[in-house]
Amino acid sequence: MSTLPLKIKTQIPNYIHEILHKDIYSFNMKKNTLCNLIFENLYNDHDKWSFNREFSRVVQFRLHKSNNELFKQIWNTDVVNTHNRSEYFRNLFATYVNFPAYIREKKLYRSDVQCIERAIKNKKNIIIDYNDEKRKLEPYLIINNTEEEFNYLFGYCYKHGEYRNYRLSNVSCLSVVDENWEHEDREYLNKIKNNFDPFLSHEKEIKVKFTDEGLDLFENVIYHNRPKILEKKGNIYTLECSYKKAEAYFGSFFDKVEILSPSEIRDKFKKNLKKTLKKYKK
Structure with missing residues (x-):
């Protein structure tokens, strides 16, 4: 031919x-x-x-x-x-x-997966491109959430000085750097492996108060990204939930839920709601 x-x-x-x-x-x-x-x-x-x-x-x-x-x-x-x-x-x-969705994703991004896995095997840092910005990471895991059906790169981000998750499809592995890991916490990594949450909610709590309609949404309607229940007293629930997860999950509840604590998350919700209200006053 x-x-x-x-x-x-x-x-x-x-x-x-x-x-x-x-x-x-x-x-x-x-x-x-x-x-x-x-x-x-x-x-x-x-x-x-x-x-x-x-x-x-x-x-x-x-x-x-x-x-x-x-x-x-x-x-x-x-x-x-x-x-x-x-x-x-x-x-x-x-x-x-x-193939399952997370396998399809790994096949599409095979070269990035191979780059990251090589660094993980040798406990070396990597340089990634994320949103047209170069970042240095200690890459610990490529892990998937069965609910999300996506893969995540979990590691220590030097720019932010903390552990972070990145959607695999949102990063490009540019190079493996000849630098050894310095921030690996094996106990914490095992907890992430055993109870993975893309929003890194492990050991983070919020307390919320639902209206009856909001409680019905939580219990029977909106399952995607729903936080784990730690305690409930009537319509007041204590949940394992980071701010990012609360923002993603409760964003569609509007007046059907009130964030009670912690105060920093409550204040962020108040600030965002005020911004939203301003748009509707124009």
Whole structure:
């Protein structure tokens, strides 16, 4: 096969299309980028699938130059288990979407994962790019929250002087630095491993008071990121919850919950609510 067009077109079932679009949104990337990354990471590691449903969707994208050359090299080899280009990419996408979300993410960001894991193995620091800013970290764990379905890089951030979580898809591992870790707390790390919370709520407490409607939301409606209950007395609950988790979870409760303590979190909520109220007075 001497020449191949850069443009790829294949028909897929609707369920594959839905997961691909979910990942485009979740990982904040363009369709073309996602499809190329899937090819890069699975071109020689995919299954052949049988489909008992109609192909109701079409995926079209262009291979990047390097991927186009790679595709030329593997075509008509044992890596490709079909002579039909559309079928090949359909099998590729089907293999990809059948992985759990956190595995899909690791495959898409394989080079970053390898960089971070190499540093963890040797207990060395790394330089990452985060929001177009370089930061130095002691990387301890790549860990996933089954509720979130995402991977997180947990480590000590030198800029902020504290332990922090970063969404794997939001960082790029630029380099491993020949510097040994200085802030590893093995006991704390074990607690993080055994009870992982992306908001780092471990041993942090808040006390809240629900209205009856707010309590119903907490108990029966809004499950995502719900804080762990430590104690409850009527409509007053003590929860294991950091400020960031409280902000993410209780932001949609409005007047149906009141933060009682600690005072610094209560004051932050009051300040944010005043800012919101100002917008509606314009």
